[in-house]
Every structure is written in C-alpha cells, then in structure tokens.
Amino acid sequence: MARSKPHRLRKLLAVVGIALIVLIAFTGAWIVYLDRVVTRDFQGRLWSVPARVYAQPLDLYAGAPVTADDLEEELHRLHYRSGDPAAGPGVYRRHGGDFELHARRVRFVDELREPELVSIRAGSDSIIGLRHADGTELPIFRLDPLLVGNVFPVHGEDRIVLSPGDVPPLLRLGVKAVEDRRFDEHHGVDPYGILRALWADLRAGRVIQGGSTLTQQLVKNYFLSDEQTISRKATEAVMALRLEAHFSKDDILVAYLNEVYLGQDGSRAIHGFGLGSEYFFAKPLAELDVGELALLIGLVKGPSYYDPRKHADRARARRNVVLQELADARLIDAAAAKRAAAEPLGLRPPGGGYVPAYLDLVRRHLKRDYAEADLAAAGLTVYTTLNPRAQAAAEQSLARHLSHLDAASRARGAHLEGAVIVADPNSGDVVAVVGGRSVDAEGFDRALDARRPIGSLVKPAVYLAALETGRYNAATMLDDAPITLKLSDGSTWAPQNYTHEIYGRVPMVRALAESMNLATVRLGLDVGLPRVADTLVSLGLETRPTLNPSLLLGTVEMTPLEVVQVYTTLANGGFRARLRAVQAVLDEQGRPLKSFKVQVEAAAAPAAVYQLDRMLTLVTARGTGRGASARLPPGTIVAGKTGTSSDTRDSWFAGFTGTYLAVVWVGYDDNRATGLTGAAGAMPVWADVIASVKSASYQPVPPELVEDRWIGFGDGLETTAACSADAVAVAVPTGTPLPGKPGCGSSPTDTLTDKIKAWFNKTIH
Amino acid sequence: MVQQDHSLKRLVTAFTAAALLSACSLLAPHSSTSQPPTPQMSSPQPPMSPAPPQSPPLSPSAPAPHAPSPARENHLSAATRSLVTQARTQVAHGDLPAASSTLDRALRIEPSNPLLWIELGRLRLAESDAHQAEGCGRKALALASGDRLAQAQAGRLLADALRAQGRNQEAREVESQPFMNSSP
Numbered sequence: 001m002a003r004s005k006p007h008r009l010r011k012l013l014a015v016v017g018i019a020l021i022v023l024i025a026f027t028g029a030w031i032v033y034l035d036r037v038v039t040r041d042f043q044g045r046l047w048s049v050p051a052r053v054y055a056q057p058l059d060l061y062a063g064a065p066v067t068a069d070d071l072e073e074e075l076h077r078l079h080y081r082s083g084d085p086a087a088g089p090g091v092y093r094r095h096g097g098d099f100e101l102h103a104r105r106v107r108f109v110d111e112l113r114e115p116e117l118v119s120i121r122a123g124s125d126s127i128i129g130l131r132h133a134d135g136t137e138l139p140i141f142r143l144d145p146l147l148v149g150n151v152f153p154v155h156g157e158d159r160i161v162l163s164p165g166d167v168p169p170l171l172r173l174g175v176k177a178v179e180d181r182r183f184d185e186h187h188g189v190d191p192y193g194i195l196r197a198l199w200a201d202l203r204a205g206r207v208i209q210g211g212s213t214l215t216q217q218l219v220k221n222y223f224l225s226d227e228q229t230i231s232r233k234a235t236e237a238v239m240a241l242r243l244e245a246h247f248s249k250d251d252i253l254v255a256y257l258n259e260v261y262l263g264q265d266g267s268r269a270i271h272g273f274g275l276g277s278e279y280f281f282a283k284p285l286a287e288l289d290v291g292e293l294a295l296l297i298g299l300v301k302g303p304s305y306y307d308p309r310k311h312a313d314r315a316r317a318r319r320n321v322v323l324q325e326l327a328d329a330r331l332i333d334a335a336a337a338k339r340a341a342a343e344p345l346g347l348r349p350p351g352g353g354y355v356p357a358y359l360d361l362v363r364r365h366l367k368r369d370y371a372e373a374d375l376a377a378a379g380l381t382v383y384t385t386l387n388p389r390a391q392a393a394a395e396q397s398l399a400r401h402l403s404h405l406d407a408a409s410r411a412r413g414a415h416l417e418g419a420v421i422v423a424d425p426n427s428g429d430v431v432a433v434v435g436g437r438s439v440d441a442e443g444f445d446r447a448l449d450a451r452r453p454i455g456s457l458v459k460p461a462v463y464l465a466a467l468e469t470g471r472y473n474a475a476t477m478l479d480d481a482p483i484t485l486k487l488s489d490g491s492t493w494a495p496q497n498y499t500h501e502i503y504g505r506v507p508m509v510r511a512l513a514e515s516m517n518l519a520t521v522r523l524g525l526d527v528g529l530p531r532v533a534d535t536l537v538s539l540g541l542e543t544r545p546t547l548n549p550s551l552l553l554g555t556v557e558m559t560p561l562e563v564v565q566v567y568t569t570l571a572n573g574g575f576r577a578r579l580r581a582v583q584a585v586l587d588e589q590g591r592p593l594k595s596f597k598v599q600v601e602a603a604a605a606p607a608a609v610y611q612l613d614r615m616l617t618l619v620t621a622r623g624t625g626r627g628a629s630a631r632l633p634p635g636t637i638v639a640g641k642t643g644t645s646s647d648t649r650d651s652w653f654a655g656f657t658g659t660y661l662a663v664v665w666v667g668y669d670d671n672r673a674t675g676l677t678g679a680a681g682a683m684p685v686w687a688d689v690i691a692s693v694k695s696a697s698y699q700p701v702p703p704e705l706v707e708d709r710w711i712g713f714g715d716g717l718e719t720t721a722a723c724s725a726d727a728v729a730v731a732v733p734t735g736t737p738l739p740g741k742p743g744c745g746s747s748p749t750d751t752l753t754d755k756i757k758a759w760f761n762k763t764i765h
Numbered sequence: 766m767v768q769q770d771h772s773l774k775r776l777v778t779a780f781t782a783a784a785l786l787s788a789c790s791l792l793a794p795h796s797s798t799s800q801p802p803t804p805q806m807s808s809p810q811p812p813m814s815p816a817p818p819q820s821p822p823l824s825p826s827a828p829a830p831h832a833p834s835p836a837r838e839n840h841l842s843a844a845t846r847s848l849v850t851q852a853r854t855q856v857a858h859g860d861l862p863a864a865s866s867t868l869d870r871a872l873r874i875e876p877s878n879p880l881l882w883i884e885l886g887r888l889r890l891a892e893s894d895a896h897q898a899e900g901c902g903r904k905a906l907a908l909a910s911g912d913r914l915a916q917a918q919a920g921r922l923l924a925d926a927l928r929a930q931g932r933n934q935e936a937r938e939v940e941s942q943p944f945m946n947s948s949p
Contacts, residue, residue, distance in 0.1 A: 059870060061844035110855070110863035139847035142870075426876030427869065575904050584866060592862045600900040606907045658877075701837070701877060701910050 034235065035242045037223060042243060042255070050161060051380035053362060054145035055388050056431070056583070057108065060120060061140040062129050065694040068097040068122035070389075075101070077388065078144050089115040097122045106144045109383040109584045109592075146388050149359045150275075151366075160274030160285075164254050168286060170331060171273060172253060174297050177329040178322055180214040184249060188215040188240035215240040218256045262296065263303045270303075280308065281348050290332055291340035294322040308345050316345060357435030357445050358386055361561075361581045364448070370585060370593055379588035384581050385429035387422075390660070393692035394420040394432045401685045402437045402666070405676065416674065418666040418682070419446035419560045420689060425568045425661040428577030428599065444669070451557045452650045452665065455678065456515045457643035458536070458554035460570060460612055462524045463512050465535040467608040469527060474509040474615055474730035475709075475716045475738050480519035485549050495521050495553060498644065498677070507716030509615050509730050513623025515642060517553055524552035538603045540565035540576050554643060563654055563663045570616070571639070571656035573700055574609035575600050607703045607733070613639050614731040617698060620655065622713060622728065624679050628655070631687035637697040638690065642678030649673055651681030657695035662686050707734045717741035837911035839880050845871040849884055861892050879908040879915045886922045895929035902926050916944035 058074055060066060066074075075092050083091045085102035092101045099120040106113045117133035118141055130138040150160050176183045182190050190213050197211030212220070219239045224232055243252060261269060262276040270279050276296050277285040288296070298318040299306055308315035320341040327337040362384055366375060402416045409416070415437070422432040435445035444450070466472040480503035484494040497503070497517045511519035524532050529547040536556070537544050545556040558566075561579070569576040578599040585593040616639035619625040624642045632638065640655020651666040651674055666681035667674055674681060702708075712719050713726040716739075721727045723744035732738070841849060848871040855864035868885045875881055886901030902923030909915035920939050927936040939945070 059844075059874065061842075061874065063842070063844075064874075108866075110860075110866040137843075140844040424873065424876070427872060429873075573904075573907055575900065575907070583869070584862070599897060600904050602900065602903045701908050703907060703910050 031238055031242070034239050035246075038219075038239050038242045039246050041222065042247065050150040051375075051382050051585070052147060053149045053151055053359065053382045053384060055148050055384060055386040056429075057142040057145040059140060059142045060127050060130060062127055064127040065125065066122060066127050067125055068094070068099075071099060071120065071122050071127075074143060074389075075099075077146060085117060097124075097128070103141075104144055107381070107586075107590060108142070108145070109586065112590070145383065148355055148384070148386060148388070149362075151359060151363060151382070160272060160278060161258050162254060162272070162274045162285065164250055166274070166285065167254060167257060168288070168293070170290070170326075171257065171285070171293055171297070173329070173331050174293060174322070174326050175214070175253075175257065175300070177331060178297050178325050179217075179300060183214050183253070186213055186215075188242075188244035189213060189237045212236075213240065214256050215243055215252055218252060218259055219243060221259050221261065260300055261303055262299045263307060281346060283348075289340070289346075290326075290336055291319060291323065291343045292346055294326060294340065295319040295345060298322040308347055312345060319345070355386065355391055355433070357447055358384070358391065358430075358433040358581065360435070360445050361430060361433050361448060365580060365582045366585070369580075369582060374587075374593045375585075377587055380593070381586045381590075383583045383585070385424075385427075385431055385583050386581070387431035387693075390422045390689070390693045391432040391434070394422055394434045394662075394689050397685050397688040397692070398434050398664070399437050401688070405666070405681060409675070414668060414672070416666055416681075417446060417669050418664065418685065419450060420662065420664050420685065421447050421560050421564045422660055422662045422689060422693065423564050423568060423579065424659070425571035425577065425656055428568060428579045429583075430564070430579055430581045431660070433581075446665065447560045449559060450665065450667075451559050452667065453555050453645040454558050454563060455554040455643035455645040455650060455652060456517075457563060457567075457641055457652050457654050457678075458551070458556060459512060459515065459520055460616060460641055461535045461539060461566070462520055462527070462532050462552055463508065463615065464539075464570075464604060464608060464612045465531045466508070466523055466527045467611050468535070468605055469531075470733075472508060472523075473732040473736055474507065474611060475711045475718070475732065475736075476508045477505050477716050478508055478511050478516075478519040478523055480504055480506050480511060480516045481522070483518060483521055485521075485525075487549065493549060495550075507711060507713070509618055509711070509728065510623075510713050510716075512615050513618045513621075513713075515619075515624045521549065521552050525549065535604070536566065538576075539567075539569040540603070554645065560663050560665050563652070563665075564661065567654045567656065567661055567663060569603050570609060570613060571661045571698075572600075573613075574602065574604035574606045576603035607706050610700060610703050610706055611731045611733075613698070613700060614729075616640060616655075618713075618728055618730075624677075625653070625655070625683060627679055628653075628683050628687040628690075631684065632691050635697070636695070637699060638695075639698050640683075640686070642683060644677045647673040648675050648677065651676040652678045653682035653686040655686060655690070657690060657698050659695045660690065660693055662689050664689070702731070705734050706731050709736075709738060711738065712741055715741070717744075719744040836913075837909075837915075839878055839909065839912050839915050841878065841880055842875065845875050845878065845881060848874075849881070852884065852888070856888065856891065861888065864888055865892075877908055879905040879912065879919055882908065883915070883918050883922050886926065890922075890925060890929065893929075895926050898926035899923065899930070913944050916942075917946075920945050 058066070060071070072094060080090055080092050080101070082093065085091045085093055085100045087102075089102045089104040092099055099122065101118050101120060103113070103116045103118060105115050118138060119131045119133075120141070121128040121130070130141050132138050180190070180193070182193060186193070190211070193213065194211040216236050219236050223239060224236060258272040258274065260273070261271055262273070263270040263279065270276055273296055274285055276299070277283060277288055277292075280296065281288060281292055283292075295308060295315065295318075298315070298321065299308075301318070305311070306315045306318045323332070323337040323341050326332045327334045332340075362382065366382070398418045398420050402418055405416050406414075417436055418434075419436065420432065420434040421430065423430045433447045435447045463472075480497070482494065482502060484492055487493055495517050498515065502518065503511075503514075503516055506516065506519055508523070510516075511523070529549065529551060532551065533545050533547055541556075541558070541562060545551050548555065565576075565579050568579065587593060617637055619642070620628045620638050620640050625640050628638060628640065629636070636657070638655055638657050640653060643652030643654070644650070645652075649667055649671055652664065654663045655661070664682040664686045666676060666685065676682075708729050709732055710719050710721055710724075710727045710729055711717060712724050713728045718738040719727050719741040721729075724741060848867050852864040852867040852871070855861070855867060865885075865888060868881065868888060872878075872881050872885065882901045882905035886898045886905060889895070889898035889901055902919055905919035906916060906923060909919045920942055924936040924939045927933070927939065
C-alpha cells in the first residue's frame with residue numbers, strides 16, 4: 001500500500017494543476033472578453049455625437065410683430081454682442097430702432113447662409129424694413145436658429161458632449177485634485193489610494209472614502225451596475241486596467257467629464273459637465289466662474305445629497321470645501337477662493353431657455369416619424385418648430401398664476417400644477433410645451449402624459465355634430481330642463497348645471513357660451529352619441545370614446561396634447577393639421593432624412609366649423625370666458641371654451657386667435673378638488689400667454705352660403721343691434737328662416753319698404 | 766284730449782321706428798353670396814399675381830358681426846412673394862424638400878392666404894403626393910371664398926389632385942363649379 005501514497009499525491013497535483021490551468025484559461029478569457037468590451041464600447045461611445053436641436057428661427061420682414069427691444073433680446077439670446085459689425089460676424093450695433101447686424105454663417109434647414117451685413121429698422125410694434133449692406137431692399141431675413149438642446153434620439157438621453165478642446169483647464173485640474181490626485185501616475189487602479197481610503201474608513205468606523213480612481217468610476221458608469229460585490233469590484237479593476245492600456249489619459253479624462261452623473265431632472269439623468277453647466281447655470285461651460293465650476297465638481301461626490309436646488313446649504317458647504325481644495329492644490333489663489341465662497345450659488349432662474357418638456361415631445365416625434373436606423377447616425381441636426389418667445393411666455397404665465405392661486409387657496413401646503421401647450425393651428429406646429437409649474441422639478445410631463453377628464457371642453461364637438469346635421473343653427477332653441485337617464489348598467493344619471501339653476505328655453509349660442517349642461521345633454525342625445533363620438537375622432541382624437549351619455553359633459557379623458565390636436569381642427573376651419581414638433585432632420589452632410597411635411601386634411605365641414613367658431617367667440621365675449629378679454633388688447637377677437645371636470649378636479653381652457661392656439665390645464669397631481677372653474681384657474685394663464693405672443697384677432701374667411709344675422713342672446717329671435725340690447729351676431733346658413741322679435745324683425749332679404757309696410761300694418765291693426 | 770295725446774305719441778314712435786329701421790338696414794349684415802363676382806385679373810403665372818407690395822386689406826378689427834368684405838382679392842406680400850420665388854427656384858434645381866421648407870416659412874407669415882396653399886399643393890403634386898395636394902386644394906378653396914380667381918386656381922389644383930388619385934368623377938364635379946369659369 002506504500003506506493004499508493006505518492007500515487008495519490010501525483011493525482012492530487014494533477015487535479016490541482018488542471019484546475020489551475022482551467023482557472024488561468026478562464027481568467028485569461030475573461031480578461032480578453034472585458035478587454036474587447038472596453039475597447040469596442042468605449043470607442044463607440046467616446047466619439048458618439050448627439051443630434052443638435054434647434055428652435056424655429058425668427059423671420060424678420062416689414063410688418064413682422066417684432067419691436068426693437070424684442071429684436072435686441074433675441075440677438076442676446078443668440079449670443080450676438082454689441083459692437084462694430086464691421087469687426088466680424090456675431091456683432092450688432094443699435095441706434096434707437098435701427099440695427100446693423102453682421103449675421104453669422106448659418107446652416108438652415110433649406111439653405112446655407114454665408115455671413116452677411118444687414119440693416120434692420122424696427123418700430124414700436126413691428127419691423128419697418130430691411131436692407132442689404134449695399135442699400136437695396138431686403139424683403140425677408142431670418143436670424144440664426146437657437147440651439148435648445150442635444151439629444152441622442154435612439155436612447156433618449158441628452159448630453160452636451162465636450163471634445164478635449166472644450167474642457168476648461170481649471171475643470172481638468174480641479175476634478176483631478178478633488179477626485180483622484182494620483183490620476184496621472186496610476187494605471188487605472190491605485191493601490192495606494194485604496195489603502196489610504198481603507199485607513200480613513202477604519203479610523204472613522206464607516207465608509208467615508210471610496211478609493212476608486214476616475215478610470216474606475218468611468219468604467220462603473222459605462223459598463224457596470226451599482227451593486228457592491230467583490231466580483232463587480234474585480235471586473236471594474238480589470239476593465240480599468242485594460243482601458244488605461246488602450247487609451248490615453250486625456251481621452252479617459254474627457255470621457256469621464258462627459259459621463260459623470262451630476263443630478264436628476266425628474267426622469268432624466270444629468271450626465272456630464274456640459275449638460276450640468278446648462279442645467280444648473282444655463283451657460284456654456286466655458287463661461288462658468290470659479291465658484292460655479294467648484295459647485296459642479298463638488299456634485300460628483302453625491303449628486304442627490306448635495307443637490308443645490310433641494311439642499312442649498314449642503315451644496316454651498318460642499319462648494320466651499322472644493323474651493324479650499326482648489327486653493328490648497330494652488331490651482332486658484334486663496335483670495336479668489338474666499339471671494340467665490342462668499343458668492344451665492346448662482347443657479348439659473350426657471351425659464352432660461354431650457355426646455356425639457358419640449359425636447360420630450362421632440363424625442364417622441366422623432367421616434368414617430370423617422371426610422372430608428374436613420375436616427376442612430378452621428379451628427380444629426382434636428383430643426384424643431386419651437387418658438388422660444390412663446391415658450392418663455394408660457395412658462396412665466398403658468399408659474400406666476402399658480403403661485404397666486406396657491407396663495408389664495410385654503411389647501412395649505414398643496415401645490416397646484418399645470419400644463420400649457422401653444423401651437424400654430426394652420427400648420428400643426430407645436431411652438432411651446434410646459435409640462436409643469438417648475439421646469440426643473442420632478443419630470444412628470446403633464447402636457448404630454450397627464451390624462452384628465454376634459455369637462456366642457458367637449459361641448460364644441462357636441463355642437464359641431466349638431467350643426468353638421470343641418471337641423472340646427474346658432475338660433476335654434478334648446479331646452480335647458482332637468483333630465484334623468486337610465487344607463488346601461490342599470491344606474492340612473494341626472495346631470496345638473498354648474499350653477500344648479502335651470503334656464504328653460506335658450507338659443508344654442510347661449511347654451512354653449514354659458515356652458516349649460518342640461519341643454520347640451522338634451523342636444524347631444526338628440527344628435528346621437530355615435531355622431532358626437534365620430535366628430536371627436538374626425539377632429540383628431542385617436543381612440544373613439546365610449547358611448548356613455550356622460551361623454552356629452554366631458555368625462556372622456558385626454559392629455560393636453562390631445563386637446564390641442566382636437567382644437568387645432570376647430571381653429572383651422574375644419575382642416576386637421578397633424579401636430580409636429582420636428583420640422584426636419586438633416587444628416588451630417590446636410591441631407592434631409594425624411595422631411596415631415598405640413599399635413600392638412602379635410603376633417604369637418606368648413607361651413608359648420610365656421611358657425612361653431614363664431615359661437616366660440618361669444619364664449620369669450622359674453623359667456624363663461626368673459627374674463628379673458630380683460631387681459632387681452634382691447635378689441636381682440638378670440639374663440640375659446642372653458643372646461644371644469646366634476647368637483648373642480650380639473651380646470652381647463654382651450655382657445656385660439658388668428659395666429660395661435662393654446663390649451664391650459666390646472667389641477668393637483670393627486671387629483672383632489674381645486675375649487676377652480678376653467679375660468680378661474682386655467683383661463684387667466686391662457687389669456688396672459690396669448691397676450692404676450694402678440695396674436696392677431698380671430699377673423700376667419702366667411703365661407704360661401706353662410707351669412708351673419710343678429711339674434712337676441714336671451715330669446716334667439718332675430719333682431720337688430722339697435723333694437724335689442726342683447727343682440728349678438730351669429731353665422732347661419734344663408735336664407736335660414738329665423739323667427740323675428742316683434743317690432744324688430746329684420747332680415748336681409750326684406751327690403752326697407754317691406755319692413756315699413758309690415759310695421760304700419762302691425763301698428764294700424 | 767287724452768286720445769289725441771296718444772295718437773301724437775304713436776306718430777312720434779312711428780317716425781323714430783322708421784328711422785331706426787332704415788338705420789338697421791344699413792347696419793344689417795350682408796350675405797357673402799350676394800356679392801358681385803370678383804373683377805377678373807390677368808395673371809401670367811398663377812398664383813404669383815402681380816400684387817401691390819402691401820398685405821391684403823384684411824377686414825378691420827371691428828366688433829362682430831364680420832361684414833364679409835365685398836369681393837376679396839388675395840395678394841402676396843413682398844416677404845411671401847420673395848419666398849415663393851425662392852421656392853420656385855429650389856424646385857427648378859430639383860430640391861423639393863428645400864422648396865417645401867421655404868413654403869412652410871411663407872405660410873407661417875400668411876397662413877390664411879389661399880395663394881400659398883395653392884403653391885404648396887402644386888409642390889405636393891410635383892412630389893407625387895396627391896393626397897396631401899388634395900388637402901391643400903380643399904384648404905385653399907375654403908380660404909379663397911369671395912375671390913373668384915383664387916377659387917378657380919384652387920379648384921384646378923383640387924381637380925388635378927383628385928385625378929392623380931383616379932377620382933375622375935369628383936374632379937369633374939369640382940370643374941363644373943361656377944367659379945371655375947372665372948379663370949383668366
């Protein structure tokens with residue numbers, strides 16, 4: 001049995017040997033695998049360039065509603081500076097209303113414009129004229145489009161990618177000084193740093209230092225999950241070593257600066273110093289001062305713990321620690337650090353040209369209208385229909401009114417929310433989107449995603465369905481009387497007017513203007529629920545609503561964006577223009593991907609829509625929307641409708657002028673009652689937005705076979721403006737017989753002699 | 766005495782009412798169909814008609830009712846005219862997407878000008894998008910209400926767009942509309 005001993009030993013050695021070989025082979029394969037991952041993905045992502053997203057450029061021409069001050073504001077937005085225009089592009093000079101401008105070289109969606117000298121004369125309410133440098137007249141000229149963001153259309157992130165030349169030296173040195181002092185010496189992993197961190201942790205009795213190098217942090221961000229396991233740490237270390245073996249220190253540092261996580265904007269992660277600078281300060285990185293840079297560098301340690309918007313004190317303390325470290329590393333002098341430490345944080349105020357909700361819509365429309373493979377190409381340029389002036393007006397109006405309403409509300413501590421969308425109904429261009437009162441707060445985009453009952457906003461569809469039958473007109477008498485319905489589930493439904501009053505017989509125009517529920521339910525049932533649902537669908541609602549009688553009072557739920565689509569068709573004379581935020585996408589060579597054209601389709605009879613729209617102008621002139629007029633320039637004609645859902649959970653206003661359509665929603669996120677009608681909550685916001693975007697009156701071209709007639713707003717009888725104090729002008733099909741008001745009756749078909757004869761007959765007999 | 770007083774009152778009321786009535790008839794809104802047809806204009810290359818540099822006179826922002834302006838005539842302003850010229854140059858160079866963007870730009874300035882919708886519809890036909898051309902034609906026709914010349918141009922566009930979709934019967938119906946005779 002003695003020889004069995006060495007035999008066993010040999011066997012054991014063999015097993016161990018094989019195990020070792022297998023282990024080495026596996027480790028080797030694993031390292032090779034990680035190496036491949038690192039080189040392939042890093043290479044791919046390091047130089048991936050996001051699509052640049054531009055707003056609609058501002059067109060200047062004689063009569064354009066742009067004042068001299070508007071023009072200068074726009075030039076500042078575009079980073080034109082005041083000076084001698086002869087010096088070069090990007091400079092302007094202003095004398096009163098006269099501007100000389102040296103415009104930059106610009107790639108527009110349809111042409112490349114070389115730098116150009118132009119002179120512009122602006123008046124107190126519009127552009128007066130434009131001239132070339134040689135004095136000849138210039139009929140139209142557009143300013144540069146404003147860059148509003150960068151998106152990776154496929155994975156949806158937006159990022160401002162810095163190339164090595166874009167990185168300010170202080171940022172490069174500062175990040176190294178604060179996060180990884182031995183970055184230039186180590187090879188991806190820093191044993192000395194790990195030991196130091198371990199020692200610090202042991203002394204403190206808890207984890208206070210990570211000991212990860214910048215390379216390891218980058219690897220973790222790029223390739224790995226957040227879990228803290230030994231195998232993940234090992235993977236991270238190997239990948240970091242391989243990354244250092246393949247790429248230069250500078251590539252790694254720049255990639256780190258583009259990748260590092262700096263904060264959260266709702267559902268959107270803020271990665272990279274370029275975007276961080278834009279998000280926190282609304283400035284390009286190159287323009288940040290020492291304190292602002294220090295704040296961003298400090299955020300790396302704990303983006304949510306030091307979030308300057310939520311924890312200003314922590315953020316200030318952290319910034320000042322970083323300033324001290326920068327001074328200790330002799331990157332700045334002590335006096336500068338001290339001065340910067342005394343400064344406020346300098347965060348960008350809301351509404352600074354940062355438009356996450358709009359970019360959200362851009363991303364969705366890119367996905368809707370373009371092939372994913374096309375969008376994956378690098379260096380795309382996206383031309384949107386965003387109007388930065390309308391966007392700023394919408395943000396400011398919403399924030400201001402919601403603060404007032406909160407202050408007046410008894411619901412302590414609860415914050416009203418809201419959404420605004422502004423569109424050009426003629427083209428379907430969406431020009432502004434506001435998804436909440438604070439552009440920065442939790443990123444739920446109410447404009448696109450909050451689906452709420454629309455209340456009386458549905459009524460125009462009911463009245464349009466009625467007009468389209470040809471059996472109704474604005475003067476048709478409706479019965480505003482109690483009604484009880486037995487529903488299909490056996491329950492009964494007894495709607496009431498908002499005022500709890502009963503108005504009896506009222507003309508259609510008044511029932512709509514004063515948003516009477518009982519008259520509307522009776523009208524809708526008479527017209528038929530299927531017809532009303534069909535009308536909503538042809539106006540642009542994508543899913544046909546359930547045929548429940550309560551549909552007539554707006555239990556149907558829609559997002560503000562869907563309401564915009566439906567109302568666009570009303571504002572566009574019955575033509576449905578498909579909403580769009582993306583006008584065109586060009587590839588790196590400037591070729592269009594697949595231009596998305598204005599799409600216009602006949603959706604409802606123009607004559608019926610005209611009659612309805614004229615009634616909607618009376619909503620704001622005499623009905624529930626009266627309050628809007630006071631906030632608009634005198635004499636402005638607007639059409640609109642208030643909407644209030646049950647228990648005042650949702651306050652809506654949808655309305656349009658000759659140029660813009662806007663929809664506003666106000667309510668609580670938790671769906672509690674607001675105590676606000678559409679007129680009290682949403683309408684003031686709407687009116688302020690419309691007033692600040694300089695809209696022309698709503699004056700549609702009257703269709704053939706429709707004529708204007710005067711009727712009594714209360715009794716619906718034909719009358720004259722002079723004869724009845726409550727006479728209103730309505731549009732009805734030409735020659736519609738209308739019962740006349742005794743003693744007033746006037747119809748355009750009667751001659752004056754007929755009238756006098758009739759009157760004498762009446763008086764004599 | 767009382768009787769006499771009463772009849773005097775009636776006479777005064779009668780006069781006042783008659784005066785009011787005549788005033789009313791002046792104020793009374795008119796039907797848009799009762800307007801005389803638009804005087805014909807010679808236009809070498811519709812819809813770019815030789816137009817005065819000013820914008821079309823829109824009805825003043827008088828309070829409702831909108832008295833429909835007698836005969837409408839649609840023109841292009843200097844700005845939109847230069848854009849239409851540019852778009853045509855772009856078409857001539859075969860750059861239809863650029864022409865489309867240029868016309869979008871013009872429509873943002875004058876969204877209710879039927880001449881621009883006609884121009885856009887012609888471009889859609891050139892792009893073989895007869896369905897969109899039809900939409901533009903219908904939109905132009907609605908906006909051209911009261912302008913016989915623009916109506917005729919819009920009608921021709923609509924008929925062409927329908928024919929391109931094989932809807933010849935509908936095209937013939939459009940062509941038999943009375944305004945189609947007012948072509949230059």
